[in-house]
Amino acid sequence: MDTDWKRVSVFLLFLKCVDCTGTATEWTYAGTVGQSEWAKIFPDCGGSSQSPINVDTSRTLHDPTLPPIQPLAYNKLGNKPFTLSNSGHTVHMTLPQWMGLSGLPWHYSAVQLHLHWGKGVGVATGSEHTINGRSSSAELHVVHYNAELYGNMSEAKTQGNGLAVLGVLIEACDEVNQAYNSILNYLGHIRYAGQKVSIPAFDVRSLLPDDLSEYFRYNGSLTTPPCYQSVLWTLFNERVKISHSQLMKLSSVLYSSKADTAEVSALQDNYRTTQPLNNRTVLSSFIHVSDQIYTAGEIAAIVIGCLCGCVGLTVIILFIVKTIRSTSSWDVLPSIRPAPQPRTKDVGKEVKEDMVLKTTSDPEKPEDPAPQTES
Structure with missing residues (x-):
């Protein structure tokens, strides 16, 4: 019964949309002959x-x-x-x-x-x-x-x-x-x-x-x-x-x-x-290039995130540079390294001290005999 009624309704709708020339002309964008019904009347x-x-x-x-x-x-x-x-x-x-x-x-x-x-x-x-x-x-x-x-x-x-x-x-x-x-x-x-x-x-x-x-x-x-x-x-x-x-x-x-x-x-x-x-x-x-890939809020968040990231990276780099400079041998070694000693003036003194040590280290030992010459 429902199917027959639908068929009659569609037929009456079609008659409403047909003028005396037999051409379907009447339609609207909404209502009984709106666009949701167009396909029933206009295949x-x-x-x-x-x-x-x-x-x-x-x-x-x-x-x-x-x-x-x-x-x-x-x-x-x-x-x-x-x-x-x-x-x-x-x-x-x-x-x-x-x-x-x-x-x-x-x-x-x-x-x-x-x-x-x-x-x-x-x-x-x-x-x-x-x-x-x-x-x-x-x-x-x-x-x-x-x-x-x-x-x-x-x-x-x-x-x-x-x-x-x-x-x-x-x-x-x-x-x-x-x-x-x-x-x-x-x-x-x-x-x-x-x-x-x-x-x-x-x-x-x-x-x-x-x-x-x-x-x-x-x-x-x-x-x-x-x-x-x-x-x-x-x-x-x-x-x-x-x-x-x-x-x-x-x-x-x-x-x-x-x-x-x-x-x-x-x-x-x-x-x-x-x-x-x-x-x-x-x-x-x-x-085609998209007019807008991100929303305004997303763009603001990205910009703020980039700025914060740059600031943080700068702080880390400065900290590393300061640490390296405070522990570098180029800054520490010159302050603890003894001053160089001149050697040219003390050579004779070292030789004399060595001779003294050799003569006084064993006073009881007899002197070696003088070497004999072979005939």
Whole structure:
């Protein structure tokens, strides 16, 4: 009975997520159609090559042949404005197809960019990817499709090597990032899902990190339903910074519901949790050096220990040197050694004394006769 009820519940859930065209479109990050239920409705979301992931730098494979990423015509403004919209899941900006990427196995044309974030200032969560378990306040994705193999985004997104996405981790700080104001200043015009606004074209390259040579590369998926596993991911190592006020605007201005909805919901925490890596390999274009091997307390303890060790070693060396100097023959022997006696003046005296001793030692002994000469 319980099994049948579960089947009915899943079927009703599926019907709820299917529009009149037969395409599953409705989903959320939490609730009855939240990410814990995605795989039941969108089968690819339960695949073995899902995104995002946690990048464990100790397990990445350095590949020195990976070239720096080179954006193509990101700074070309053209004659038309960009279109910024609220999809109900994120803030979305369409990109012209003349923008693209080199430094990848194929030529990829730009499609769109969007953002993921948390609940605002004070909580360092909001990014989808993490590095060594550390998340950031937000994350930018720039989506491209393989223009060499496929005719458009719709065709490419379901195929292997169909998409390439740049991932940029974003942190909050005190300084305003003027490049991101090109988007954030217009959020008030798209507060509700379905709204759009035209904004002045700007240099999209300014949204990316300065260093595009250091990144992680792996094969994954879209991080939202239908979670097609067709994405070649490039996650930059360098993080971009925006101000706390900019982050607050991103996380507090938008709603995930439409304007005519009775109860509106804030558009927050629109990030997917990290997925198992399984047997995938994460490549690194650089040799990674850990940001912090020890905690501040451990570093302080090591420094104090080294100082104490140096002081103790110095005391021991001074004690040994003092002991050696106090017992050295170079200091003691000269004070007890008798002064040298001159011998040249006393030779005659010693001879006379010897003769006296010889003549007086045995007075009764007769003198030896004088030797006889042979004839």
